[in-house]
Amino acid sequence: ESLVVSAILMMALVMLKMHIINTLPAFYGASVFDWDKVNIDFYTYIISAPLQEFLCRGVLQGSIQKFLLGRFNWLWAIILTSSLFGVFHIHESMALGILAVVGGIVWGAMYVRYENLIGASINHFIIGNGLVILGLWDIIVYGIAGV
Numbered sequence: 772e773s774l775v776v777s778a779i780l781m782m783a784l785v786m787l788k789m790h791i792i793n794t795l796p797a798f799y800g801a802s803v804f805d806w807d808k809v810n811i812d813f814y815t816y817i818i819s820a821p822l823q824e825f826l827c828r829g830v831l832q833g834s835i836q837k838f839l840l841g842r843f844n845w846l847w848a849i850i851l852t853s854s855l856f857g858v859f860h861i862h863e864s865m866a867l868g869i870l871a872v873v874g875g876i877v878w879g880a881m882y883v884r885y886e887n888l889i890g891a892s893i894n895h896f897i898i899g900n901g902l903v904i905l906g907l908w909d910i911i912v913y914g915i916a917g918v
Contacts, residue, residue, distance in 0.1 A: 773881060773890030777897040784898075788905045795915065805906040816900055821892035827856050827875065828882040828891055836883075849879035864912045874898065 785803060792798045836848035853875030861868035878891035902908040909917070 772885075773894045776877070776881075777894045780894075780898055781901050784901055784905055784907060788907060791910070797915065801906070804904050806904065808903045808906065808908075813900055813903060816896055820896040820899055821888065823856075824878060824882075824888045824892045824895055827852055828879060829888050831855065832879055832882060845883045849876055849883065853879055864914075866911045866914075870911060 788803050792801050792803065832848045832852040835851055836844050839847055841847075853872050856875035857868045857872035860871035874895070878895055881891040881894065882888060902911065
């Protein structure tokens with residue numbers, strides 16, 4: 772399921788990049804994929820993404836869910852952990868912080884559904900590196916004017 776979600780999200784991101792290229796003059800003639808962005812950070816993300824998932828979903832979300840009482844303890848655990856995950860990303864930009872909350876909700880739901888970190892880690896790795904290769908990471912962090 773993680774790979775299906777990843778494929779759908781990546782298709783949406785590619786369509787977004789194509790829309791940006793076709794509608795914003797600053798991006799006319801740009802390629803959809805920016806392979807120059809593949810560097811050491813790209814490769815080390817295979818370690819970073821699962822580590823982030825282990826800490827945020829495995830440790831924090833799992834602990835919060837066990838600590839909270841009630842029928843929707845899993846939902847509150849997802850919301851709290853995803854909000855904290857977003858806060859950890861605000862140093863890059865507010866837009867990235869907000870998108871990290873959304874990603875955290877998706878990955879938190881995957882973790883609750885399957886009770887393991889494999890799917891969330893794979894999706895996190897694919898989407899994070901996909902944003903970089905598409906050049907969308909720079910747009911999210913620096914804005915359209917900063918790219």
